[in-house]
Amino acid sequence: MPNTVQEAKRYLNNAKEILREKARKEDGYYQDKKYVKLAGHAAYTGVLVALDALFDEKSKKRKDVDWYKERLSKMDKKVLNAFNGAYDTLHLAMGYDGNPISDVSKAGLETAESIINWVETRTAVA
Template sequence: MTKKSIANLLPPREEAARYLENAKQILSEKAGKKDDLYADVKYVKMAAGTAYSAALLILDEYLKQKEGLKFIKPKSIEDYTSRVRKYDKKLLRLLVDVYDELHIIGYYHGTRSVNTIQLGLENVRQMLTYI
C-alpha cells in the first residue's frame, strides 16, 4: 500500500491529527522564525491552509456523529456555523476563532505572526477532542 492509500484508511480523528501535525512540521521546517515572526509567508499560508483543513475534517465528522443519516457536507462557513450552533456553543466559538486565525488571517492575508498561527493550531487541537 502506498502512503496515500494508507492515509485514506485512517479514522477521521487520526486523519485530522495527521493534517495538524503536517501543518506544525511545515512551520518548524520551512517557515523560519525570527523575533516572534515567521520569515516565509508562503509556508505560513500553506501550514494555515493545512491546519484549517484539519478543522473542517473534524467538523464534518462531528456533524456526521450528530446528524447521522441526515448528514450532508456543509458548503460554506455559514452552513458550518449554523449547524454547529445547534449542538455546541464552545465548538462554535472554536470554529469562529479558527476560521479567523487560520483561514482569513493565516491563509488569505498571510500573517507572519507566530502568536496568531500558534493560537489557531491550539484551537484546532482543542477541536480534536470533539470527535
C-alpha cells in the first residue's frame, strides 16, 4: 500500500515541479497555460491514485468522478468536500481551463496534498 501513496506523492511533486520550472510565474500569474494544465492533470491524477489505493481498486477501467464521491460520502464528509474542491480546482480550473492565477494552483495543490496525506494515515492504520 505505501507504494501507491508514494506514487500519488510523486504525481503531486511532478505537478509542483512543472509549475515551478516551466509555467513562469510573474506577479501572481502563470504565463504559460500549457504547463498549468499539465500540473493540474498531474496533481488530480495523484489524488485518484491515492484514493484507488484506499479503496483497494485494482481495476484499470475508467471510473467517473461520481464513483469517488459516492465512496467518500460514506467515509468522511470533510474529505468529500476536499475532493469536490480538488476536482473543481485541479481537474477543471487548472487541467481544462489553465487558470493562470497562482493562488488557485496553490490552493489546489494544498488540497491534493491534504487528501493524499489523509489516505496515507487511513492506509497506515489498516
